[in-house]
Each structure stands twice: as C-alpha cells, then as structure tokens.
Amino acid sequence: MRALNQKWFKTIRSLFTLVLVLTLFTVSVPTKAAAADVTIGTQTFTETKILAEMYKALIEDRTDLTVDIKTDLAASSVVLRSIAQGEVDMGTLYSGEIFNGYFEIEDTKDRAAVLRQAQEGFDELYNLKWYDPLGFENTYTLAVRPEVAEQYGLSTMSDLKEHAGNMSIGVDTTWLERPADGYPAFTKEYGYTFASTSPMEISLVYQAVADKIVDVVLAYTTDPGLKEFNLVTLEDDKQFFPPFDASTVVKKELLAEYPELDETLSLLIGTIDADTMTDLNYQVDVNKMEPKNVALMYLVDQGLLDESKLPASVMNPDAPPLQKFGYYLTENASYLWNMTWVHIVMVLCGLGLALVIGIPLGIISARYQRTGRVIMFITNIIQVLPSLALLALLMVLVGLGNATVVVGLFLYSLNPVVRNTYVGLSEVNAGIKDAGKGMGMSPLQLLWKVEMPLSLPFLMAGLRVAAVIAIGVATLAPLIGGDGLGREIYAGLNQRHNIKILAGAIPAALLAILADIILGRLSNRFKVAKS
The missing domain is CATH 3.40.190.10 (Periplasmic binding protein-like II)
Incomplete structure (x- = not known):
C-alpha cells in the first residue's frame, strides 16, 4: 500500500504540475498566429x-x-x-x-x-x-450537366420551372439560410422549388453533379469546377443574384x-x-x-x-508524389509544427480542466448518490451531443478561436473522468475501507491515502479515453475559428488535395495512437491485485 500511495502522490503531483506549467506556458508563449x-x-x-x-x-x-x-x-x-x-x-x-x-x-x-x-x-x-x-x-449561378441542359432545353434559370419539382439541387452550406439572396428568396422570385436540397461544401458540389448525385448545383462564377466538369451555367434572366x-x-x-x-x-x-x-x-x-x-x-x-x-x-x-509530399513537408515545416503544437496544447488544456473539475465531481458522485445521478445525467447529455453541434453552440456563446475549442474539449473529456472516478471509488473493497477506519483515519485521510490510490487505474483508463476523444474532436477546430491539425485536413478536403489531407491526418492519428499507448501503460502500472 505504501508503494501504491507513493505512485498516487507522484501521479497527482505530476498531473497538477503539468496543468499549471501548461497554463503558464500557453499564456506566456503565444502561438505563431498570435x-x-x-x-x-x-x-x-x-x-x-x-x-x-x-x-x-x-x-x-x-x-x-x-x-x-x-x-x-x-x-x-x-x-x-x-x-x-x-x-x-x-x-x-x-x-x-x-x-x-x-x-x-x-x-x-x-x-x-x-x-x-x-x-x-x-x-x-x-x-x-x-x-x-x-x-x-464572383457571384452565384446555377449549373447543370450538358446532357441535362440538352434534354430539357435549359438555358436560363426560368427554364427550370417546369422540371425543378423532379430535380435535386446541391448548394453551399450557407445559401439555404441567406435572407436576401438565398433559397427562400430565390424560390419566391422564380416561382419554383426543387424536390430536394443537399447542402455541402462548395468544393464538393461540382463532383456531386458530375456523379449524378444531384441534378443542379449552385456554383460560383469563378470556380474551376465549372471548367473541370464541363458544366453548363444558366442565365440569371431575372437578375436575382446581386453583384x-x-x-x-x-x-x-x-x-x-x-x-x-x-x-x-x-x-x-x-x-x-x-x-x-x-x-x-x-x-x-x-x-x-x-x-x-x-x-x-x-x-x-x-x-x-x-x-x-x-x-x-x-x-x-x-x-513524383512522394517527392511532392517531401517538398510540402519541408516548405511548410514551421507551419505544420505550429499547428501540431497548437493541437497538443488545446487537447492538454481541455484534459487538464477535465481532471481539475472532473475528479471532485466523481468524488461527490460516489459520496452522494442523488447528487451523483444529477452529475452523471448532465455529463452524459454533454457526451452524446454531436461534437459539431456542441462547438457551434459554444461559438455562439463564447465566440471564435482556440479558447472556445478548449472549452469544447473540456466538456467532452468530462464524462470519462467523472464516470471512471466514480466507478473506481465504488469498486474499492469495503474491507479495506473498514481497516482504514479502524486505524483511526478521518474520511479525508481515507479518501486521499486509501480510496484514491486504489481507484487510480480506473481514473487513468478514463483519462485515456478522454485523450483519444479530445484529439479527434480538436480536428473540428477550424470550423469555429480555431487552429490545429484540422486546419490542414479541412484545407485539403476543400481543395481535394491529398497531400494536405495526409499532412494533417497522419500527425493527428499518430497523436491519438501515442496518447493511447502512453496512458495505457501508465494505467497498467497502477493495477494491483485485489485481495
């Protein structure tokens, strides 16, 4: 037990030291963007x-x-x-x-x-x-495949009126909601609606219409997808779209x-x-x-x-492709390292906050069952929220940037930490707790010297799950103005650029694997045989 206590004290000291140092370092050393x-x-x-x-x-x-x-x-x-x-x-x-x-x-x-x-x-x-x-x-236009234009005799947007009810349209992610020049105003001006609408990134609409996933697309007039897929643009004969x-x-x-x-x-x-x-x-x-x-x-x-x-x-x-990949890594080494570092810092800050807040909440949940049910219910609700929806909500409430991402990572990391702390404390053998009480330990001493050291493997397992989740969720940061490796991934997706996708995805995957291995080994170190 003494050896386990020493490991417990060293682990807690290391975790809190990490959180403190990371916080000070993040404040004092700005990223490249700052x-x-x-x-x-x-x-x-x-x-x-x-x-x-x-x-x-x-x-x-x-x-x-x-x-x-x-x-x-x-x-x-x-x-x-x-x-x-x-x-x-x-x-x-x-x-x-x-x-x-x-x-x-x-x-x-x-x-x-x-x-x-x-x-x-x-x-x-x-x-x-x-x-x-x-x-x-660079204004909006509607575009169709050449065979569709020929089949229905389409040259203007008004020509779609007789056929739109049987057609699907692919649009960018904002046009459906734009008040003045978006879909609602368009349908009112031209007097027709499409059978279905499919919002997607603008870079994907051209491939979608070429692959016959949709029949019509909302296009940008300077987008090379029009040229690449030989699409026919329709004249805005009612001059609906503004300059x-x-x-x-x-x-x-x-x-x-x-x-x-x-x-x-x-x-x-x-x-x-x-x-x-x-x-x-x-x-x-x-x-x-x-x-x-x-x-x-x-x-x-x-x-x-x-x-x-x-x-x-x-x-x-x-x-050759491999040499191009090497060129890209060499020419963008500073940027890629900066994005990797920002990604790591955001994840560690989120995990640090989850440990500082989640462990006490787990202890409270184990001590007070009614309060624990409320805490578990709230953290479960947060956990099941779609990550993009949660980050979007935080963007509205908190604003844009890396700080908002950290709040999101903290919320997503909270449930595994709270739940595993609760489970670990609940699994401590009653006989061991009675022995501690018999030695005259106070409830606080019993918690600190007996229960928490024995529950440490469960806590480390929760931290392991939280870390892998946080690394994955952090790749969504660019959608709310944050940085990190997700910036390369989304840039690559938008440009259909495999090298950029790999430059962001490979380090993100390696970080998740590395975190899983390191925390898995730490968790194994604290496993003890139950007597």
Whole structure:
C-alpha cells in the first residue's frame, strides 16, 4: 500500500504540475498566429486562400511585418465576426455581403451602388477599410450537366420551372439560410422549388453533379469546377443574384498602426479579372498546386515579386508524389509544427480542466448518490451531443478561436473522468475501507491515502479515453475559428488535395495512437491485485 500511495502522490503531483506549467506556458508563449503582426482570415473556397497568400507575400516582401493566415473560416460572415472580435485583421470579402442583414440598405442590384454601401456600411459598423475591387466578380449561378441542359432545353434559370419539382439541387452550406439572396428568396422570385436540397461544401458540389448525385448545383462564377466538369451555367434572366465584387478588407486600426500596408495592398486593385481568377483557382483545385505557390507565381509574372522567392516545388512541378509530399513537408515545416503544437496544447488544456473539475465531481458522485445521478445525467447529455453541434453552440456563446475549442474539449473529456472516478471509488473493497477506519483515519485521510490510490487505474483508463476523444474532436477546430491539425485536413478536403489531407491526418492519428499507448501503460502500472 505504501508503494501504491507513493505512485498516487507522484501521479497527482505530476498531473497538477503539468496543468499549471501548461497554463503558464500557453499564456506566456503565444502561438505563431498570435505573434504575427498581421493575421489574414480566409473562407473555405480556394480564391480567398490564393489572395491571402498574395497579401502575405507582398506585405512580408515590402515591409518588416510578419503575417499569419487563418484558413477555412466557415463563411464570409465568420470572417467579419473574426475581424470584429480581433481574431483576424483582414481578408477578402464580396460587395454582395451587404444583403445579409448587417445594416439597412438600399435595395439595388447596381454594382457601383452595392459597392458604395459595402464600403460605407462596414466602415460604420466595424471600422473597416473596404478597398476598391480587385477586378473580378464572383457571384452565384446555377449549373447543370450538358446532357441535362440538352434534354430539357435549359438555358436560363426560368427554364427550370417546369422540371425543378423532379430535380435535386446541391448548394453551399450557407445559401439555404441567406435572407436576401438565398433559397427562400430565390424560390419566391422564380416561382419554383426543387424536390430536394443537399447542402455541402462548395468544393464538393461540382463532383456531386458530375456523379449524378444531384441534378443542379449552385456554383460560383469563378470556380474551376465549372471548367473541370464541363458544366453548363444558366442565365440569371431575372437578375436575382446581386453583384459580388471581390475586395480587400482591412481593420482601420491596423492601417493606422502600420500605414505602409495601404500602399502595399493597393497594388492588387483592379489587376485580377474573372478569367485570371478562374485560371488561378484551376491550378489549385484541378492541378493540385499549393495556393501559396500559385500566388507567388502570379506575383512574379506580374513583376510584383522577385523570382528568387519561388520555392523548390514550383521549380520541379513534375516530381513524383512522394517527392511532392517531401517538398510540402519541408516548405511548410514551421507551419505544420505550429499547428501540431497548437493541437497538443488545446487537447492538454481541455484534459487538464477535465481532471481539475472532473475528479471532485466523481468524488461527490460516489459520496452522494442523488447528487451523483444529477452529475452523471448532465455529463452524459454533454457526451452524446454531436461534437459539431456542441462547438457551434459554444461559438455562439463564447465566440471564435482556440479558447472556445478548449472549452469544447473540456466538456467532452468530462464524462470519462467523472464516470471512471466514480466507478473506481465504488469498486474499492469495503474491507479495506473498514481497516482504514479502524486505524483511526478521518474520511479525508481515507479518501486521499486509501480510496484514491486504489481507484487510480480506473481514473487513468478514463483519462485515456478522454485523450483519444479530445484529439479527434480538436480536428473540428477550424470550423469555429480555431487552429490545429484540422486546419490542414479541412484545407485539403476543400481543395481535394491529398497531400494536405495526409499532412494533417497522419500527425493527428499518430497523436491519438501515442496518447493511447502512453496512458495505457501508465494505467497498467497502477493495477494491483485485489485481495
């Protein structure tokens, strides 16, 4: 028993020391994103990532500022919210965003009028500088396979009226709910509805219609999927969809702090037309090039960047897949390590909070049965909530960013810790507890010196389960503005880029396996034979 007590004391001391050190380290040593002078946010679709890489390259080449890019924010509304909350400083947004209810607007489809309202409205609302357009518009359109267009004689959106009731449509994840230019307003304007709607990431809709999973898709006019799958776009004959001119958008506080940024960012105004943007997107989505490399090549071609800035992967585009994977790891080593470190820190913080709060709750549950039933009921409810739904709820309540992810990981880790603490204490032999009482131990001494040491294998088993769950759930962090390895996975999925998917998925899987092995061995060390 003495040896077991020593292990118990050492384990508890180590766990609490880890939580304390990790908390202090996380506060005192910012991640790369926090340390950067400028943070750029992007949506999930490709062109915003290419443009972000252009901004980054120009800023770092022409100023002394450092830049970080936070990719795969779920929608333009999330980018704006991230800017308002200080998570990011700038991004690419579209003039048609004014139709989503941020402020009162003049009901018009005139491009100049829409742009003016965006510039004035978001300046007043969020203190943003909304630059003049980059030169291209990326608005919505409907697209079908060529044989479908020929079969039903489709050339305009009005032509779908007689057939939509027997068709399915694939759309992006926000269009169904958009108030002014979304599905409800569309059905009212055109007078028809589709038999079914399938919301999905915009990068997947083109493959879905090509594979005949859906009949019609909502497309972006600069998306290379239209070209890749030879889709036919339908004319918006009622001019329902508003203009969506792309512009650079920056916090005015940032421009006041770094006035040199204004001239640098103005270099791209009016320089990228729709055909050019489509071709750049095509290189990423179809040719599987990195957004960074496509951006750098464009800037070099335009004389805005020196050719010496191009990485090795650009100079050797026909390398075999394994060599390309090596190039990617080498050129992005710092970024990948940073994302791995952030992933680990978020998981450890969530687990640390679960231990600090979960162990006392488990003790209370074992001591007071009625209270324990309530605690177990609440933690069970949290555990069965879909992880994405819980994180979305936390985003609304807490906001965007890594802190919200940590809260989610804590909640998901709580049930295994509480339950296993409760089970461990309940399994302690009554005779052993009676012996302790006979030696004159107080209830606290009995708990600390007898019951908790004997329940430690159960606690470690709960921690083991919680760790594996937390590592998996943490990959969803990008959906609520967090970082971690999930950022690579989602970027790869959105771009259908296998190298990026593997660069995020392999480390995440290895972390889960490593955590399972280490905690499994620790759990085995504390197993003792019951007498």
